[in-house]
Amino acid sequence: MKPTTKPKATLVSDKAMVELLTRRVANFRETAKLKDNEGHIRGIGSYALYGIKHSVSQLVVLASEPTSSDFNEYVTAKAKADVCARYDHVVEYRDVGPASKPKVTILCWELA
Numbered sequence: 001m002k003p004t005t006k007p008k009a010t011l012v013s014d015k016a017m018v019e020l021l022t023r024r025v026a027n028f029r030e031t032a033k034l035k036d037n038e039g040h041i042r043g044i045g046s047y048a049l050y051g052i053k054h055s056v057s058q059l060v061v062l063a064s065e066p067t068s069s070d071f072n073e074y075v076t077a078k079a080k081a082d083v084c085a086r087y088d089h090v091v092e093y094r095d096v097g098p099a100s101k102p103k104v105t106i107l108c109w110e111l112a
Contacts, residue, residue: 006081007081007082007084007085007111007112008077008081008111008112009077009080009081009083009084009090009109009110009111009112010109010110010111010112011107011108011109012089012108012109012110017089017108018108021052021089021091021106021108022091022106022108024052024059024091025050025059025091025093025106028043028050028059029043029044029048029093032044042061042064043061043064044064045064045065045066046065046066046067046094046095046096047063047064047065047066047067047068047070047071047093047094047095048061048063048064048065048092048093049061049062049063049064049071049074049075049083049090049091049092049093050062050090050091050093051083051086051087051089051090052087052088052089052090052091053087053088054088054089055088060087062074062083062090068094068096071094075092080092080109081111084109084110084111085111088110089108089109089110090108090109090110091106091107091108091109092105092106092107092108092109093105093106094106094107
């Protein structure tokens with residue numbers, strides 16, 4: 001019986017790709033206007049996860065949460081590996097600073 005290989009997410013090492021993904025997310029966050037039922041704009045929360053498919057120029061909001069505890073379930077190793085299997089890249093956006101002094105961290109993931 002062959003051992004099954006579980007999907008694994010790894011950080012994108014290509015700096016040009018990281019810059020491209022970062023620009024795509026920044027552009028989306030600046031231009032997003034679609035509100036949900038409660039009047040919030042989905043995808044511009046302090047903690048957000050985006051799936052990107054380059055072949056169809058698609059950026060999908062996978063998660064958008066106000067707090068890190070709400071966001072944690074989306075960024076476990078298994079959860080990231082699962083979404084990396086469906087998208088070319090996954091971008092994790094975290095802003096832990098106040099609105100007046102944002103402290104943004106962006107991590108870009110791909111399937112190993």
